[in-house]
Amino acid sequence: MERKNFLRTFVFAAAAGPMIMDACKKDSASTTSSSTGETTAADVNAGSSACRVTPTEVEGPYPYPGGELTNPLNRADILGGQTGVPLILNLLVVNTNDNCNAVANARVDIWHCNKDGYYSGYSGQQGQSGSKNYTGETWLRGYQTTDDKGAVTFTTVYPGWYGGRATHIHFEVFINSVLKKTAQFAFPETISDAVHNNYGVGPNTTRNAQDGILGNSATDLANETPSLTGSIAAGYTGTYTFGIAV
Amino acid sequence: MTKAIIKLTYKQVIDASSTGDFEKNVLFASYQEFLLKSQAYNPGNKLKTFSEMKNNDGRANSLHYKLSFVIGYFIETLKNKIPVVTDTLGNSITFEVPKFELIESDVNSIATHKVAINYITGDLTLLNTIGEYLVLTAGNSEETFTIKMQDGLAITSYQQAEIKTAVNGHSVLSKLSA
Numbered sequence: 177m178e179r180k181n182f183l184r185t186f187v188f189a190a191a192a193g194p195m196i197m198d199a200c201k202k203d204s205a206s207t208t209s210s211s212t213g214e215t216t217a218a219d220v221n222a223g224s225s226a227c228r229v230t231p232t233e234v235e236g237p238y239p240y241p242g243g244e245l246t247n248p249l250n251r252a253d254i255l256g257g258q259t260g261v262p263l264i265l266n267l268l269v270v271n272t273n274d275n276c277n278a279v280a281n282a283r284v285d286i287w288h289c290n291k292d293g294y295y296s297g298y299s300g301q302q303g304q305s306g307s308k309n310y311t312g313e314t315w316l317r318g319y320q321t322t323d324d325k326g327a328v329t330f331t332t333v334y335p336g337w338y339g340g341r342a343t344h345i346h347f348e349v350f351i352n353s354v355l356k357k358t359a360q361f362a363f364p365e366t367i368s369d370a371v372h373n374n375y376g377v378g379p380n381t382t383r384n385a386q387d388g389i390l391g392n393s394a395t396d397l398a399n400e401t402p403s404l405t406g407s408i409a410a411g412y413t414g415t416y417t418f419g420i421a422v
Numbered sequence: 423m424t425k426a427i428i429k430l431t432y433k434q435v436i437d438a439s440s441t442g443d444f445e446k447n448v449l450f451a452s453y454q455e456f457l458l459k460s461q462a463y464n465p466g467n468k469l470k471t472f473s474e475m476k477n478n479d480g481r482a483n484s485l486h487y488k489l490s491f492v493i494g495y496f497i498e499t500l501k502n503k504i505p506v507v508t509d510t511l512g513n514s515i516t517f518e519v520p521k522f523e524l525i526e527s528d529v530n531s532i533a534t535h536k537v538a539i540n541y542i543t544g545d546l547t548l549l550n551t552i553g554e555y556l557v558l559t560a561g562n563s564e565e566t567f568t569i570k571m572q573d574g575l576a577i578t579s580y581q582q583a584e585i586k587t588a589v590n591g592h593s594v595l596s597k598l599s600a
């Protein structure tokens with residue numbers, strides 16, 4: 177309520193106040209006489225200024241700075257200043273125990289390395305340019321909550337690579353705050369090779385089939401590879417459906 | 423004494439006994455994130471504490487940095503000023519890097535949740551020490567400031583300064599020993 181309105185209301189309330197209080201007194205007095213004769217809470221309230229409707233106010237501009245948005249990773253655009261070949265990921269979360277119907281309100285966390293093979297957030301990584309320390313930085317990390325169609329979208333760049341791992345993106349999916357899926361995307365190697373040549377780091381020396389984590393089988397590998405359309409110049413769009421047995 | 427280039431680190435421990443909005447926000451936000459992210463290191467949800475998770479799987483140490491992201495917003499509100507510790511005139515000390523540390527936690531109780539933020543300064547020039555006081559400058563400033571060594575505050579990087587001297591009119595870089 178603005179101050180001007182508050183003052184106007186206050187003037188009105190001051191004039192109406194005695195009448196309201198009288199009404200309360202009469203009401204509670206009759207209650208007392210007709211019952212046990214003990215003093216009730218209603219009596220106490222009626223005898224004070226407590227018997228009136230409290231004005232409704234907004235919560236205040238800074239009730240809890242940041243509120244539910246305090247996590248800086250709650251974002252669809254996870255670039256954080258990183259550059260590379262644009263990659264938009266349109267993702268769906270579905271329940272394989274329910275005819276693959278959409279799962280709304282699932283939290284999907286994403287993180288991956290930059291075009292030079294480094295992650296934000298910690299030190300001692302080798303990447304493509306020797307040991308780097310990115311403590312305190314948050315780029316290429318984020319999470320979103322699925323809408324009522326089970327969908328989330330992330331805007332990022334095509335990941336680079338570092339020694340020992342095939343090109344990949346990490347995911348975690350939480351449903352009702354329970355970790356229901358830890359997953360990694362693999363990428364089509366012909367596209368990755370072209371992108372990594374564009375990045376000036378050359379093709380990944382760890383191929384998908386050699387990776388110790390991705391693809392325990394060819395079927396697994398195919399099932400964790402998003403469909404990509406686009407080009408290096410225009411960027412790529414990837415689509416993928418997380419099937420989770422909820 | 424020989425001048426040295428140092429970095430200072432102040433470690434602020436935050437737990438259930440901490441007061442202040444900043445501390446409470448950090449505690450609450452990092453605990454909520456612990457409940458989510460610790461599940462990756464808690465097979466079958468059989469473990470309760472961070473210590474148990476680390477003993478079971480060393481990769482649980484990833485929680486140090488994984489929880490750090492969630493408090494980024496609150497760190498920003500500090501505007502790079504270290505809380506609690508000031509110089510001897512009460513002026514705030516600027517930090518460059520905040521490093522989050524999960525000390526202990528328990529999936530069943532926020533009362534056990536204990537974290538630390540290590541505030542690491544940029545390069546400072548240590549000009550002298552007077553008892554337990556450090557006389558410092560930042561950058562190329564002529565102005566000095568004084569900080570008292572105390573619990574939670576440490577010199578975490580130390581390099582003897584390279585002093586430029588002129589020898590026979592030629593500029594020479596030499597590293598002086600103490």
